[in-house]
Amino acid sequence: MMTRLIIGLLAGLVATLGVLAVNAVRYGPPSAPAISLSPAPAVDPGPLAERLAGALQIQTISLDSMPVSKPEIFDAFRDYLLETFPKVKASLRMEIVADHSMLLVWQGSDRALAPVLFSAHMDVVPPADPNGKWSVPPFSGAIQDGYVWGRGALDMKQALMGYLEAAELLLEEGLVITTGIVPVSDTPVATIGVAQKGYPMVELSLAGTGGHAGRITAPKRTCQLPRSMPTRPNCFIRTAQLGTGPPHQAEMLRGA
DSSP states (O other): OHHHHHHHHHHHHHHHHHHHHHHHHHTOOOOOOOOOOOOOOOOOHHHHHHHHHHHHTSOOBOBTTBOOSOHHHHHHHHHHHHHHOHHHHHHSEEEEETTTEEEEEOOOSOTTSOOOOOOOOOOBOOOSOTTSSOSSOTTOOOEETTEEOSTTTTTTHHHHHHHHHHHHHHHHHTOOOOSOSSTTOSSOOOOOOOOSSSOOOOOOOOOSOOOBTTBOSOHHHHHHHHHTSSSOOOOOOOOOOSSOOOHHHHHHHHTO
């Protein structure tokens, strides 16, 4: 009796694994859309690294709990950016916001198009122990072992310098981008920058007819909530039936 029970359980397990394997092959993830990008221009990384190193050497330290202690440091950093990227300085309109922040406006040829915003912060948090366990001094901007070392190299002067490097290169080539900046999207795109050091809490609710996993009464409602998320997962409703179910169930699933 026990032998038959074990054999039955093993047979059921094998059948279940078989169904899962078949469904995994049949219902694999959708293929990613093909993206066609222009070839990247040839750029010498040496000067780029040196310019980033120069930005890291300027100690633009600030904390949320304290005002800017040395405003002249931020003035010096702004001067460094404008001297480093002369075409950006000459071609873009600059506005000073809240004494130290920079807003650079690159006017496009078609004023009817919506603008695109690239953002990065210039300040860095102070190193907890600048003379302690740092293998490279935090504001040295040292270039060694294939890396540029310093406070802000990852958070986030590298992004700021990258934006300006790209703008300077485009201005040298006489190119102005008016559309197609985000190649994977044909619709307007916006960035909500809240996820760097925290998380947003958003409550979503949807009114509709309830259901049960074994007997879905409104499958389209099940898909509407995930489709409203910023990253929209594909919604699949799958069943593995051993036999036949109610006639209306298959029709409902086809409409999901």
